Amino acid sequence: MDRYRPEVLGIELGFRCGTAASGLRRNGSLIPLPRAAGPNTESASKADLCSGAISSHHPMDTEATTASRVDQRVVQEIFNGVAAETGKAFFDALVRHLARALQVQSAWVTEWLPDAQRLRALSFWSRGHQVPDYEYRIQGTPCEAVIFEQRLVVVPERVIQLYPDDPDLAPLGAVSYMGLPLRDADGEVLGNLAILDDHPLAVDPTRQAVFHIFGARAAAELGRLRRDRALRESERQLAMLIDSAMDSILELDATLRAVRINRAAATCFGCDPDAATGATIEQLFAADSCDRLRELSALLQGDAATTNALWIPEGLQGQRADGTAFPAEATLSRFESGGQAFFTLILRNVEDRLAAEVRLRALTDETAALRAELNALRGFEEIIGTSPALRSLLHDIERVAPSDATVLITGETGTGKELIARAIHRHSRRRDGPLVKVNCAAIPANLQESEFFGHERGAFTGATQRREGRFQLADGGTLFLDELGEMPLDLQAKLLRVLQEGEFEPVGSGRTVHIDVRVIAATNRDLAAMVNEGRFREDLLYRLNVFPLKAPPLRERGDDVVLLAEAIAARVARQQGATAASLGEADRARLKAYTWPGNIRELENLIERAWITGLDTPGGRVLNLARVLSDVSTADPASGSHPAAAARAEAPVLTVDEMLEFERANLLRALEASHGKLSGPGGAAELLGLHPNTLAYRMKALGLTKTRELRHENS
Ligand SMILES: Nc1ncnc2c1ncn2[C@@H]1O[C@H](COP(=O)(O)OP(=O)(O)OP(=O)(O)O)[C@@H](O)[C@H]1O
Numbered sequence: 001m002d003r004y005r006p007e008v009l010g011i012e013l014g015f016r017c018g019t020a021a022s023g024l025r026r027n028g029s030l031i032p033l034p035r036a037a038g039p040n041t042e043s044a045s046k047a048d049l050c051s052g053a054i055s056s057h058h059p060m061d062t063e064a065t066t067a068s069r070v071d072q073r074v075v076q077e078i079f080n081g082v083a084a085e086t087g088k089a090f091f092d093a094l095v096r097h098l099a100r101a102l103q104v105q106s107a108w109v110t111e112w113l114p115d116a117q118r119l120r121a122l123s124f125w126s127r128g129h130q131v132p133d134y135e136y137r138i139q140g141t142p143c144e145a146v147i148f149e150q151r152l153v154v155v156p157e158r159v160i161q162l163y164p165d166d167p168d169l170a171p172l173g174a175v176s177y178m179g180l181p182l183r184d185a186d187g188e189v190l191g192n193l194a195i196l197d198d199h200p201l202a203v204d205p206t207r208q209a210v211f212h213i214f215g216a217r218a219a220a221e222l223g224r225l226r227r228d229r230a231l232r233e234s235e236r237q238l239a240m241l242i243d244s245a246m247d248s249i250l251e252l253d254a255t256l257r258a259v260r261i262n263r264a265a266a267t268c269f270g271c272d273p274d275a276a277t278g279a280t281i282e283q284l285f286a287a288d289s290c291d292r293l294r295e296l297s298a299l300l301q302g303d304a305a306t307t308n309a310l311w312i313p314e315g316l317q318g319q320r321a322d323g324t325a326f327p328a329e330a331t332l333s334r335f336e337s338g339g340q341a342f343f344t345l346i347l348r349n350v351e352d353r354l355a356a357e358v359r360l361r362a363l364t365d366e367t368a369a370l371r372a373e374l375n376a377l378r379g380f381e382e383i384i385g386t387s388p389a390l391r392s393l394l395h396d397i398e399r400v401a402p403s404d405a406t407v408l409i410t411g412e413t414g415t416g417k418e419l420i421a422r423a424i425h426r427h428s429r430r431r432d433g434p435l436v437k438v439n440c441a442a443i444p445a446n447l448q449e450s451e452f453f454g455h456e457r458g459a460f461t462g463a464t465q466r467r468e469g470r471f472q473l474a475d476g477g478t479l480f481l482d483e484l485g486e487m488p489l490d491l492q493a494k495l496l497r498v499l500q501e502g503e504f505e506p507v508g509s510g511r512t513v514h515i516d517v518r519v520i521a522a523t524n525r526d527l528a529a530m531v532n533e534g535r536f537r538e539d540l541l542y543r544l545n546v547f548p549l550k551a552p553p554l555r556e557r558g559d560d561v562v563l564l565a566e567a568i569a570a571r572v573a574r575q576q577g578a579t580a581a582s583l584g585e586a587d588r589a590r591l592k593a594y595t596w597p598g599n600i601r602e603l604e605n606l607i608e609r610a611w612i613t614g615l616d617t618p619g620g621r622v623l624n625l626a627r628v629l630s631d632v633s634t635a636d637p638a639s640g641s642h643p644a645a646a647a648r649a650e651a652p653v654l655t656v657d658e659m660l661e662f663e664r665a666n667l668l669r670a671l672e673a674s675h676g677k678l679s680g681p682g683g684a685a686e687l688l689g690l691h692p693n694t695l696a697y698r699m700k701a702l703g704l705t706k707t708r709e710l711r712h713e714n715s
Contacts, residue, residue, distance in 0.1 A: 086221065091109050091218070092123045096125045098193075105126060105127055105172065106125060107193075107194070109193050109194075110122060111191040121134035126172070140165030142162070146179040152179070152181075152208060152211070154177075157200035160175075175201075176201030246264060247347065252297075252342065254343075256293060259278075268347065268349050285317060289318075293332065300332065305334075311329075315327075315329070316347070328349055330345055330346060384564050386559070386563065387557040393552065396547075396549055397423050406543065407421075408544045408549070409549045410551070412599055414694070415554065417522035421435075421480045421520045425518075430478055430518060435474075435477055436477065440484055440487045445491075449494065449507055451469060452491065452494070452495070453471055453505070454469030454472055455506055455509070456507065469504075471504060478518045480520050480522070481521040483522070483697060484522065484527075489536075492536065498515070499519060499543050502514055502516065502517075562592065565587075566582070569611065572611045576611075581617055587623065590629045598688060601691045605685070606689070660702065663702065664704065667684070667699060670687045673687055
């Protein structure tokens, strides 16, 4: 814009003495200005400069030598005047010396406030005095171009006419102006340096150069001030941050003396932050912790140091001002400031955490103990009974369960062998693994191998898919082999290998599979007798018989029969949404008198029947035990006419084969009596006191599976 063109050198300068102004209008108020005693009375050199300008249309050309000489002096003068100063004093000295040396009425240095679009004087010298609090809007002033166009602006004369909107020019009686932007190293405008006179300004390149030099000096100081201010601000923020941190922070010097500690640290050490500043680590930590801190700080300092920070998990003992100690964990890190090493120790009092951990551990232990107790109860909760025989069995279960020993459970049918196997699994370390049951009597002999060990696709006719065997399914858990006595001899050999080596080959595969399975086997057969007969492998028996358990028959469990009867009755009642009345003395006696050849399974069947034919009373349903027991036991056992008692008294000792034949004949009799009905009320299973599934297994085993007359009514 043309109005900014006057700085072009060579303009004819006229000398006019300005009118003394009464004051500056800034910030809405009038700043009084001292009245000038006369134009440029401060220095004789001003006259030289001005007259040179007047006498020539080209002062620059004609006065160059003089100006140069004068400027050398000016430079020196200003440098001497400001060299020792910094900050506000520096700017005061700068503008004072500049005005005096250039023989101008006013000189000022400002800071640019871009948000407010204002310039604030860091120092303003006018007519021999400092003008305080000088600040102005930039718009319409000669400084506008200085700041926005970032260049030197020289207005040798008629500045009021050129900038009629600048309200301060008239009160100052301004005639000429020169302004220079002050920039930092990045080129950002920080403010400006300006002079103003009530006479036309004689300008030449040398004077401008001098102005530039002092502009650069002012810019450097302004930049320094800014950085200083920014540093102080960031230090303030850092101090606030450190002080408000939850963790205790200690800044230590190279000798590990605290140079600063935050509020959290002061609280932690139970002292005043100021009092703790200057404390040695010996005053803050226990002796061995001090040794540790010294060692670690040396590690961080050494040439071989590979890290800047070290984690000290627990193990530090802080010492409070009152002499008490607290456990702490910390991070020690090293930093440098002003070429000196410092350490930051970020500390955390872990007293509460350790106490919480101790509490947690105690609670965990307690919970584990309670859980174990509960498990012990729950593990055997299905096994009802308090008789010495049963208690001794439970004790054995507890002993053998935690080991990985193979267990062989023997006992009559229905005595709870499967229940025992489950209890062992539940009390073993494999409790979270699978419990897989295989009933050897229920699987056709030719399919047993594949059932146990799995098969490859196409291994035999019908093997359309590859299939995993029970052993593999039980990997990591327990395999329960029920009715082990029914296992064919060739499979027994393979089972032995699995037990000994933990590996097998699936049918039709050359691949060896390794498994980790505990085997629990059960049988109601006399395996020793079978060994003698060559029907069971002796080596397998030895291998299985590591820990034999015998499930006692119900008739040897004393009052357990009553407890069991009541529990079964309650279960049946629950299923029906009813209640069962307590057993009367007569019923208890009846239950105890019977010999229970089918054991607990027979008892279950009997109670169910007694429930059906029972009588409802206000106290709950009364079981019709008299009738169902008289059906199975018409005679008084004490008289010796009870079938079992009679059998014990009269029957000759039978061989195993004779026993099997006897069993076969007995089953056929039961089937005849039930007219071929297998299960349900009046069925053969009920007559025999067997579970229908067991009856079915037994029939298969005895070759009775194809009996045409059999009818399943309720399953
Ligand atoms: N002590 C007991 N407490 C409660 N119920 C029992 C007890 N013993 C056995 N039973 C119950 O008796 C029934 C027969 O038990 P289980 O099947 O375990 O006998 P088993 O000896 O394996 O019979 P089998 O030789 O015929 O396979 C199951 O319903 C079982 O829950």
